[in-house]
Amino acid sequence: MTNTCIVIGASHAAAQLVTSLRQEGWQGDIKVIGDEPYLPYHRPPLSKDFLSGNKQADELLxxxxxxxxxxxxxxxLNQRVESIDRAHKTVTLSNGEVLVYDKLALCTGSRVRTVSLPGVELKGIHYLRNVQDIEAIQQHLVPGKKAVIVGGGYIGLETAASLKKQGMDVTVLEMAPRVLARVTAPELSEFYTRIHSEEGVNIKTGIAVSAFEGNQQVEKVVCADGSSFAADLVVIGVGIVPNVELAEAAGLQVNNGIVVDEYARTNDPDIVAAGDVTNHPNAIYNIRLRLESxxxxxxxxxxxxxxxCGKEKLYSSLPWFWSDQFDLKLQIAGLSQGYDQVILRGDKDKGRSFAAFYLKEGKLISADCVNRPQEFMFSKRLITEGKDVNVQQLADETVAMKDLL
Structure with a gap:
């Protein structure tokens, strides 16, 4: 008899998991079920190279x-798993097919957070999560036409940069008092507001969208304060939601994601989970968290x-992320939540390169590095090694980052 491993979700996590399965010695069948028509593909380029037409879908694989x-x-592909029967170790697909598994991996990822505002069903209003979303947005890419981005997070700003570079008139509407408010310090928000403004993007903060108006096609975005913005295209980027419903219905432990241990194991010994969808422990910060990276x-x-494969490989990596906007590469090392001090290296008010270091009780816990690969690389080491840092040296650009180690 051959053991079968079924992987639900053709995601980043799935692409790595099936490859690693063979490397770890799995001899049995491996089946991946994905609800899109594509093999696993890179999602970060969607709002950048793919949206701009610099890459085709097959180049994203x-x-x-x-x-x-x-x-x-x-x-x-193009199949959804409707249910998991843990007692009989089967999964039922949307076409009615029932598959038997010995081991199961949940790599179901996440989906866009939607809004239920009046007029949201009008043509020209889109979310940005997959290839089909981008292909739909591309139908509206006309230089000089007006694009409104709802949400000033990383996806919103990346999309704004891509659309602006293609000649569109772009406005970003953010409900919080500043862009990137949920994920970074005011200093970085100020920097990105300046850069986008210099590039011709109109950024409005502290403004809530209340409705969309138009005759079949969107023509206007209306805000709660009575203001409105003309729009030929609207892209909504207000966060994502983990796809936990299958796991929850199957009786797996769920709490802001599928709960797993440091080895990616769920509360069922034959089921693991990986990626955006998991709530997992992080030894560096001594917390449980769900990461979208x-x-x-x-x-x-x-x-x-x-x-x-019956082995134990500890997952205890330092979280890191990146964002590409215009000619800026932001690399983020660690998590900044709970910081009590921000140290800047370089000038955020002019130029296009600086680093923001986040400290807590004298230790570096995170760093946002804009066009600063050295600072990013050494910050990862400083954070994982948990060393005290000299604040004056950290801010002094004449001191090499390697000397801080």
């Missing part, structure tokens, strides 16, 4: 089909694959 074929990994999906999937 994490691995090409022959690699999966060589490793005897089989995909069922590619590095998290990739590293955790390696631990999940080992667990499926």
């Amino acid at each position: 994490i691995r090409k089909a022959p690699i999966y074929e060589k490793n005897d990994i089989h995909f069922k 590619v590095p998290n999906a990739t590293d955790q999937a390696k631990s999940a694959a080992a667990s499926l």
